[in-house]
Amino acid sequence: MLKKKLAKLLLPVILIIFASQVGATDKMVATGQSIQQAIDDVSVSGGGAVTLSSGVHIIDKPIKIKSNITLCGQGKNTSIIKTTKDIKIIIQADSGLENVTIENLELFGCPTKNAGGIHITSRTKNHENIKLSRVNVYETGWGVHIKGAKNVIIENCNFSRNGNLDSLKYAHNLYLRRCYTVYVSNSIFDNSISANGINISYSTDINIDKCQMQGNYFRGIRAADTKGFTVKNCIITGNGDVGLLANSEKTVTTDINWQNNRVANNKNKGIYARPGATGTCTNNNSYGNSNDYNLSKGITSSNNISDSTKDICCIGKNAQSKIEAEDCCRHSGIKIEKCSENGQNTTDINNGDYCVYHKIDFGTLTNSFQARLASNATGANIEIRLDSIKGKLIGTCPVTNTGGWQKWGTKSINITDTSGTHDLYLVFTGSDTGSLLKLNWFSFAG
Ligand SMILES: [Ca+2]
Ligand SMILES: [Ca+2]
DSSP: OHHHHHHHHHHHHHHHHHHHHHGGGOEEEOTTSOHHHHHHHHHHTTOEEEEEOSEEEEOSSOEEEOTTEEEEESSTTTEEEEOOSSSEEEEESSSSOEEEEEEEEEEEOOOSTTOEEEEEEOSSSOEEEEEEEEEEEESOSSOEEEEEEEEEEEESOEEESOOOGGGTTTOOSEEEEEEEEEEEESOBOOOOSSSOSEEEESOEEEEEESOEEESOSSOSEEEESOEEEEEESOEEESOSSOSEEEEBSSSBOEEEEEESOEEEOOSSEEEEEOTTOOEEEESOEEESSSEEEEOOTTEEEESOBOOTTSOOOOOOOBTTSOEEGGGOSEEESOEEEEOSSSSEEEEEEOTTOEEEEEEEEOOSOEEEEEEEEEOSOSSEEEEEEESSTTSOEEEEEEEOOOSSTTOOEEEEEEEEEEOSEEEEEEEEEESOSSOOEEEEEEEEEO
């Protein structure tokens, strides 16, 4: 009797001990050690996490990822995999992989003919449950390819400056082909040197939300021969051809759902659905393109505008994430330029100019603000206001002279305790009649 009771009491304890042992095969990889060996070892014991230490991990042949492996770094910007060879950095070990996660890593490659970032592809059995989270892939010849896969999640990633000049129009930042049920969110696909921000073909149920496709050589985002193509809350600007495109190779893309996108200043059409496309297009703001809307008869269209002064589309962001200054929903008096640090920054900021960021979520408590700025002037301030240009002032950030217009410094201040969701107004003030500052990004903390 007592034994039985004891067994009953101990069973949960034994289970907990067993559960904590599951991770016992996890491996940490120091720089200079073999990432492949760690993946192979963890795979043999049934799967688990392979964590790359902070630092640069140089590779000279592709890393073959396996089922049930989480390949992660200690931090998105601290664990880096780099190669100088004309190779793909991460590829599949087999077709039909399951439960692969890659997270908190930065990959740097070569913009050469055969080089790529992450290529998880299959022509036979589809891969399943592939997740890329907080992964940056920069300067690789073919960017990220997921081909032949079901249930794919890509979140908080930045795949930019990928492509190669041998494959103009074909080497994209992200390529999804034969993919089924994909969610891509809060990610950036900018400045492909040869092709699109995102390219999709022969796929089903593709969902792109709160992403940015700027300055790509060819299209912003394009899907061909795809059924179910949702694009919401995206910023698609300054691309070399069409911004947002439902295209066809053999059959045109159908069941599109495009809403709340800002599609601006693309060299060709802004929002374009080829004849035969079906679906809805609502609440978009497309302006400054060669033709802002070119929609087929099968598209139900409503509430779309072409007005650079209106702020449809704004990405509701977490205040505690890094918010790019140039991602404002609306502004008065500013310009956007290339930033020496990366990406872009706001510029031409004079006394009285302002930027608006819609639906910023301050959570339960936010009490500090930091700004990445450059200034060669004195006596300027950033007023942080809520909900209108004269709304509640929660803080005033003094702008210090950083010693040059592209010399960047981070300035932090305490602000009034703030919670909930608000439209954020950054209002610039200063006694100087010329430019006051440039702003790259800002964020809040609690
Ligand atoms: Ca101005
Ligand atoms: Ca920026």
